[in-house]
Amino acid sequence: MPQITKKPDTGTTASAGLTEIPRHVWTVTWVVVFGAFIAALDSSLVNVGLDSIGRDLGVSLTSVQWVASSYLLALGAALPASAWLGQRVGTGRLWMWSLAGFVASSLLCAVSPNLAVLVTARVVQGVTGGLLVPAGQSVIGKVAGPGRIGRVMSTAGLAVVVAPALGPALGGLLIDSLSWRWLFLINLPVGAVALILGWRFLPLERGTRTPLDVRGLALLGVGIPMLSYGVIEAGAPSGLHSAKVLVSLAVGVAAVVGYVLAGRRRENPILSLELFKDKVFSAASAAVFFTGAGLFGGVIIMPLYFEVLRGHDAMETGLLLLSFGAGTALTMRVGGKLTDRFGGGIVATVGLALSAVTTLPFVFMGAGADMILVQAVLLLRGIGLGLAGMPLMSAAFATAPKDLLSHATAEVNILQRVAGALGSAIFVAILSKDGAPDLAAFQTTFLWLTVTLAAGAAVAAWVAVEGRRAKTTTPA
Numbered sequence: 001m002p003q004i005t006k007k008p009d010t011g012t013t014a015s016a017g018l019t020e021i022p023r024h025v026w027t028v029t030w031v032v033v034f035g036a037f038i039a040a041l042d043s044s045l046v047n048v049g050l051d052s053i054g055r056d057l058g059v060s061l062t063s064v065q066w067v068a069s070s071y072l073l074a075l076g077a078a079l080p081a082s083a084w085l086g087q088r089v090g091t092g093r094l095w096m097w098s099l100a101g102f103v104a105s106s107l108l109c110a111v112s113p114n115l116a117v118l119v120t121a122r123v124v125q126g127v128t129g130g131l132l133v134p135a136g137q138s139v140i141g142k143v144a145g146p147g148r149i150g151r152v153m154s155t156a157g158l159a160v161v162v163a164p165a166l167g168p169a170l171g172g173l174l175i176d177s178l179s180w181r182w183l184f185l186i187n188l189p190v191g192a193v194a195l196i197l198g199w200r201f202l203p204l205e206r207g208t209r210t211p212l213d214v215r216g217l218a219l220l221g222v223g224i225p226m227l228s229y230g231v232i233e234a235g236a237p238s239g240l241h242s243a244k245v246l247v248s249l250a251v252g253v254a255a256v257v258g259y260v261l262a263g264r265r266r267e268n269p270i271l272s273l274e275l276f277k278d279k280v281f282s283a284a285s286a287a288v289f290f291t292g293a294g295l296f297g298g299v300i301i302m303p304l305y306f307e308v309l310r311g312h313d314a315m316e317t318g319l320l321l322l323s324f325g326a327g328t329a330l331t332m333r334v335g336g337k338l339t340d341r342f343g344g345g346i347v348a349t350v351g352l353a354l355s356a357v358t359t360l361p362f363v364f365m366g367a368g369a370d371m372i373l374v375q376a377v378l379l380l381r382g383i384g385l386g387l388a389g390m391p392l393m394s395a396a397f398a399t400a401p402k403d404l405l406s407h408a409t410a411e412v413n414i415l416q417r418v419a420g421a422l423g424s425a426i427f428v429a430i431l432s433k434d435g436a437p438d439l440a441a442f443q444t445t446f447l448w449l450t451v452t453l454a455a456g457a458a459v460a461a462w463v464a465v466e467g468r469r470a471k472t473t474t475p476a
Contacts (some may be wrong), residue, residue, distance in 0.1 A: 044167025074126025327382025373398025
């Protein structure tokens, strides 16, 4: 009779019971949440304030878009370096330095006298924000361990959900009551508290001397921002007919492919591709890609649904979207417990299936659909996505050895960001392909959003299958 050998628990499949999480792990988690909150809140606040910033600084809307675009491009350039920096200076110290840089650049944004200074400050914000998130995830993953990662990651993910939900309403309030400069000044008190708590409670271990893969950093540092920029601009009216889009995409793809080909032969690559040999990590990464496209695409389309199709202003739209954020926030911690007990693949499959089912009604609803029905569907859609995002990330992180955890967090975040840019560009292009969006355009866009989420559910089921296979092996 073949002997069944139990593999180490990767956190992707169920264990007999949940291990208790020590108080110090929760303390570290909540400290990291502070930093993640201001980074997530900042993006949603700034998007609300672009028009006000442009009018105050006397620049066109086309020019002021660089306040948002410069941040995203800098963030993409910084992500590949996060793994090496985490190993070199220590993940806790990297988190502290990144947060300090983010707070300082927020102050510079707030006092910027012109667009050039503001964009420069936003580049610094993007770099520090790009390092802050994966560093925080690495800190949490190391102190929690595989068997607890679902619960702590889901708690940390609350910041990513709550901040964008509050952003539009808070941003509108700050602009109406004070000025756009308070969109950045609000980061200072929260960041100061987070720095004090981080100094007190975070493990500030020193790093190790690790050679820098200069060629790899150059390839990914150019490739990911160029790819992201090309994808974002592909959604513009000129789309793939634009030379700058084609050049950006060509350079981005060539640089990333060049890294993949060269990275296999590097002894200390800037990002280790060895992780993708693990089938659970590969499956979870693919599922994160689909989830990122569906999540970020929905974040773009849903506000437009309320503003363009139903005629609500920005403040009203922000309030109407609170039900979606509430549904996500309410289920994330539940999703974390379920992940540690049953595995991230199973939980995410259910969550993405629910998200697809609750996106489908928008394909058939008219512009005057009953608001109570719309809010109920949004609440359920939020619940579904609350069960999807972090369980998949947790499944991926749990497979990584401790010395490669910073690589895993960087790679998964890169995939999610690129997928988010791709999903946003595709859905906006579908929405606006015939000019000003009408009901039919929105219904078609929601149909493709449903298909994307359904595909994500199918890939998440693959994560569950591979997780179960990884749990046990049956030697011949």
